[in-house]
Amino acid sequence: MPELPEVETIARTLAPQVAGRFLADARVLLPKTFAAGRELLPRVAPGGKILNVSRRGKLLLLELAAPPSETKAPTHILAFHLKMTGRIFVHDLAAEPHKHTRAIFDLADENGVPESRLFFDDVRTFGYCRLMRRIDLADWPFWAKLGPEPLTLEAEDFIRITASRRGKIKALLLDQSLVAGIGNIYADEACFRSGIHPATPGADLSPNQLRRLLQSIQAVLRESIAECGSSIRDYRDANGDAGAFQNLFRVYGRAGMPCATCGNALKKCVVAGRTTVLCPHCQPTRNPS
DNA sequence: ACGGATTCCTGATGGC
């Protein structure tokens, strides 16, 4: 399930394979996967240059310059949301689509000579891509509402966002309009590390607790990026390699196993409609001060 | 306005 660290890893491994190359053609095998902007494809293929690969929240972004532009400023953005099972790979020209291939982007060198193919595969078909003019990005509601990046978020801003809300803190962390990029795995891991019960209303947490929670979020995201993300089953980076952070999970997927801190059995429950694992001893339901 | 439940989709898994 690509969350922030996984998408960051994909961006880093994809960039050297596609940056500086040119879009030659696109084939959409499942129409709903190309959620918007198909009519713009003739503007960037053939001849659109891939300037850069980046990430915003859980979105993977290909920054494109439409021909004949030679500027460094992107004119178009091709955004991918991988949801749970989306994958991005670059294959050679001989590669053929398979059962779960949803879209293929042909890549060429500066002379238009075909070089490789970017595959967007997605088993459960929840993932999507969309092509937009860069200046129209703000018209995309999901983009416009995205909250700040957690890795550069200041504690006082995090407190302002969460401390006045009655919603369960885990629901707040999963809300992409409040903070962008956190999913079920890192929400559970961060709550555990900061000793906070995920069902605690944001408004019931003290400023110090929220500072600790943000520190835990940033630590777990940074550590996961260093391990190239978490591979539960589907996630691979753009080189096809699995991440290793799943080996360092303290709660996610570990219900019934002993807590690494206190030895009590970790408990599985549902918070904010999501499967949640926590330590009842280290994450008490009420956590004063 | 806000939180909670439902929906989409397929493959893995477990019970019988």
Place this chain on the structure above:
DNA sequence: TGCCATCAGGAATCCG
């Protein structure tokens, strides 16, 4: 062996 029910999960949408 095979059939069915259950589960996983991001975020849009519906509902109270």
